[in-house]
Amino acid sequence: xxxxxxxxxxxxxxxxxxxxxxxxxxxxxxxxxxxxxxxxxxxxxxxxxxxxxxxxxxxxxxxxxxxxxxxxxxxxxxxxxxxxxxxxxxxxxxxxxxxxxxxxxxxxxxxxxxxxxxxxxxxxxxxxxxxxxxxxxxxxxxxxxxxxxxxxxxxxxxxxxxxxxxxxxxxxxxxxxxxxxxxxxxxxxxxxxxxxxxxxxxxxxxxxxxxxxxxxxxxxxxxxxxxxxxxxxxxxxxxxxxxxxxxxxxxxxxxxxxxxxxxxxxxxxxxx
Numbered sequence: 676x677x678x679x680x681x682x683x684x685x686x687x688x689x690x691x692x693x694x695x696x697x698x699x700x701x702x703x704x705x706x707x708x709x710x711x712x713x714x715x716x717x718x719x720x721x722x723x724x725x726x727x728x729x730x731x732x733x734x735x736x737x738x739x740x741x742x743x744x745x746x747x748x749x750x751x752x753x754x755x756x757x758x759x760x761x762x763x764x765x766x767x768x769x770x771x772x773x774x775x776x777x778x779x780x781x782x783x784x785x786x787x788x789x790x791x792x793x794x795x796x797x798x799x800x801x802x803x804x805x806x807x808x809x810x811x812x813x814x815x816x817x818x819x820x821x822x823x824x825x826x827x828x829x830x831x832x833x834x835x836x837x838x839x840x841x842x843x844x845x846x847x848x849x850x851x852x853x854x855x856x857x858x859x860x861x862x863x864x865x866x867x868x869x870x871x872x873x874x875x876x877x878x879x880x881x882x883x884x885x886x887x888x889x890x891x892x893x894x895x896x897x898x899x900x901x902x903x904x905x906x907x908x909x910x911x912x913x914x915x916x917x918x919x920x921x922x923x924x925x926x927x928x929x930x931x932x933x934x935x936x937x938x939x940x941x942x943x944x945x946x947x
Contacts, residue, residue, distance in 0.1 A: 713740070
């Protein structure tokens with residue numbers, strides 16, 4: 676392993692390692708905050724003193740998360756947005772700046788599933804819908820957060836990809852393509868901004884017990900295909916959203932300060 680004799684002229688490492696897990700004072704945007712990993716991450720990071728900008732397409736569930744955060748003594752605002760629309764993303768980024776004056780971490784987490792179906796049966800509309808939210812939504816979230824972070828001279832972006840970012844999944848071609856794209860955007864941006872004090876990483880959950888995945892068994896039955904690993908996850912169960920939230924909170928903290936361009940798999944052994 677090569678060890679540099681002299682530290683390159685770049686942003687210094689954190690001066691203290693004592694409180695790397697704390698999020699106190701950090702302003703964090705979270706898309707898909709109305710349920711699942713987004714909601715669990717919001718509640719956990721608020722408990723660690725982060726100030727949150729909660730974003731979701733569904734106003735009702737987004738405001739439920741806001742209420743949960745506030746009931747637990749956390750500080751947050753909610754913004755309704757369709758992440759596939761550039762103007763909506765710019766709006767919540769602007770709301771973050773107007774409310775808190777900065778963005779330390781952008782957690783681009785919003786995503787949708789596609790119907791399990793053969794490649795040749797995927798409609799153009801379905802392909803565009805999945806790519807629009809899962810890939811274009813990540814692109815917009817990164818683009819406008821990066822504009823803020825470059826002016827600040829620091830920041831961290833965390834993207835939610837999937838195990839389908841590193842392997843294909845049967846009957847999920849559009850979803851697989853979108854998540855491969857998320858991994859690509861993450862790595863490409865990490866290279867560009869690594870010397871600008873900005874880090875970009877992605878997490879790859881496997882099966883997570885959320886409202887998004889609740890419909891998967893029925894969709895699989897309708898498609899006529901059940902992957903061999905589906906009935907018997909290697910770790911024996913789906914992840915709870917709170918387990919993934921712990922990973923997100925760590926990534927948002929200074930404890931992950933030497934990580935950028937990482938595609939982090941947390942899948943209970945699914946891809947082994």
